Amino acid sequence: MIHDTIAAIATSPGQGGVSIVRMSGPDAESILMRLFRPAGKSIVRLESHMLTYGHVTAGDECVDECMAVIMRAPRSYTREDVCEIQLHGGSYACQRTLEICLEQGARLAQPGEFTRRAFLNGRIDLSQAEAVMGLIAAQGEQAHRTAMQQLQGGASAFIRQAADELYGIQAGAAACIDYPEEISDEEAAGDLTPRILRLARTLEEACCERSARILRTGLNAALCGRPNVGKSSLLNALTGEERAIVTEIPGTTRDIVSGEILLGGSVIHLTDTAGLRDTEDRVERIGVERARRAVDQADAVLLVLDASQPLSDEDRELLPCLTPDHTAILLNKSDLPPALTETDAAALLPGAQVISLSAHDPQSLEPVKDFLRRMASVTDRLALTQPRHLEAARRAAAHLRDAAGALETATVDLAAVDLQSAQLAMAEITGDQVEERLLDRVFSEFCVGK
Template sequence: MFDTIAAIATPPGEGGIGIIRVSGPEALEVAQRVFRAARARDWVKEPGYRMVYGHVVDAATGEIIDEVLLSIMRAPHSYTREDVVEINAHGGWMAVSRVLEAVLKAGARLAEPGEFTRRAFLNGRIDLTQAEAVLDIIRSKTRESMDVAVSQLRGLLGARVRELREELVALQAEIEASIDFPEEVGAPAPDGLRARLERVKDEITRLVATSETGRVYREGLAVVIVGKPNVGKSSLLNALLGEERALVTDIPGTTRDVIEEVARIGGIPVRLADTAGVRETGDVVEKMGIERARRKVAEADVVLLVLDAAQGVDAGDRVAAELIGGKRRIVVVNKIDLVPEGIPEDVIRELAGEVPVVRASAKKGTNLDAVARTIGELVGRLPRGEDAPVVTNVRHRAALERAGQHISDALDGVQKSLPLDIVAIDLYGALGALGEIIGVTATEEIIDRIFETFCVGK
């Protein structure tokens, strides 16, 4: 049996409404101690999904604290599947703090981070993937990333994992029956067993394949801007962001460190990084900046190699191209406002290979939409997970990969005609790994780690 918890559910600061959420077996009793309805009635007997107008008072002195609306949600028809009361007070830190203080004095305990969602999980209203989706929705930076999170909250990933577990449970039952009752129950046919295991493995492989898409939506696409000094890298960053974020001068080597900002390009959250100009230099600080640029390129999903249309290609550009290595890249020929014809295509191909080329002017804003569009095209059209699950979480991917390895080992055992009890061990391992994803077999440590990242009040 849980105790009764309370917390402020709205962000700090001034606003029209501030909400104090109370959940637990004594939520109604706690509210009754501090709430006085404007009209004399026994509001505690009201059915769920009702709002009552009145005041919150200090239970000890009777002093009115605030004018509020109190909403009632009775178990199991609430977020936590417990009795829940939400007190809608006036926005502003003092108002909600005083109401919360009165609620805590009346018998509630201050909730821990994520404790309301944790109770929703422990009480069976949502699985662990849905609980994690709540946090993903809160942290979404674009509509598309939110769509992916909402699909997970709807239960698409959890449902698919449960289907896979059910198939493995059925296989496990057949194998164990044949081991325990060999005379009554024959062993599963190897071909049929192999076919069913391969179907499960194929589906796990498909889910793992979506994890790169999921990572981009969840963490953002890492796009790094690289080039020799004074080709307009900082100007390009500012132009793509639509604001003056990086210092722009005519002095080569102005950018000594990596500057990072987040933009929305084609519905994808993009983490843009402007790096130090790459060149041979004796300046110790500039060398450190170039080394940081090298490390940033290693982490990049896409690199923008910026060339100066007025200068053409020289040794500095070749150093920058070598720094990029085999990363996906787009060549941006900048400053076409100065030299419209720019750099010949064959010279660009010799430098960077067969890659997309965009001719632009960061200073004049020419063809910036083409730069953004080319980034999206290079990544490819990412599915939004509206109808099929997309794996967005590193924890989910790791568990799926473990499950897939166990299935591969089981298939190897069937192929080698190993005893079925050996195959059964691998099936147990796969079931455990899949169970971790939805929370069936997750340890207390894993659950704690997930919910401690939530804010208090959620």
């Protein structure tokens, strides 16, 4: 049970139209009424869910003109009494109001504590609580849609359906354990194994880390290639900003330079990297190592070639690390007399898309944007998108596979233990079965005031 009242500033720091101080807990209303003077003396009890105009005061001190609202339990975000005070946006009045709330008996909320209470009081499950954070973090339409689906119970519905199927399987195993003379281990295995394996496959198929990451945070695309082919020029042309230094000197870019663009509702994080070559220069060598790492970590790669120069060994260096489906070969400098054809480029990495273009001609970049759009448009019908959920679902699937193995080679009793472990792993996703430590980890990633 939660007995205390928490308070925090819910809006982000800095100047703005309004700032909001929020309280939740049994004393929220009495604390509010000690610091809030409604305009018009007749108001003795604020009506729930109605904004009231007045002032925040402390003794003779008038802190700010404000609007205050009480949302009485259980019709509130946390299912407790929640009060919010809308002040003028700025740091002092807001900080001072929070201070008065604390002087009057509230405790400073920890990160995510309001949402944690919403979870503990049963208003939302754990995956929905995490979706709130996803909504706050969403930069593009795609990430927003993914978080909204989760908030509306998408992940929970999927896991609850899987858990129901598993309860059915567990009931079958229990019947065999309780009535061994009626159901033999072999009969139970024949009936249960296909169901267990089907459920394991369903969970595994819902776990696509790459798609989930792209949905959540956008596509990471790396520009790579040998020095002087025009990687930095392309970064600048694609982002429409002079982000990276461009010169005719090979080895200009030494570190990772990034830029973001929004394409088709998805955020694309573009990274320009140091040109790949063997070099004695220490700084450049570190840059080349970072470039390789960026390519390894990228969801999609733009391998840039200089179409006015013949192919070199440096152009071929990265080929073994590239996946054709996630790579586009950009034949840059197509405005110059050609030394390379699209056929030469295509032969480097069969299956990869080849695009002729010039960093100096914005129109020629459209097919690159189409490629990035295609890479970012992973299915948004994924049931699970949070790393924590993917990890728990994979663990559940592994326990199910162990259970199927135990049915083959050992006894139903042993399989029942694995089935129970699978059930517990799934319950972690919705929070039906969680330890305090796990909650601490989940909510520590939230911001204060949410």
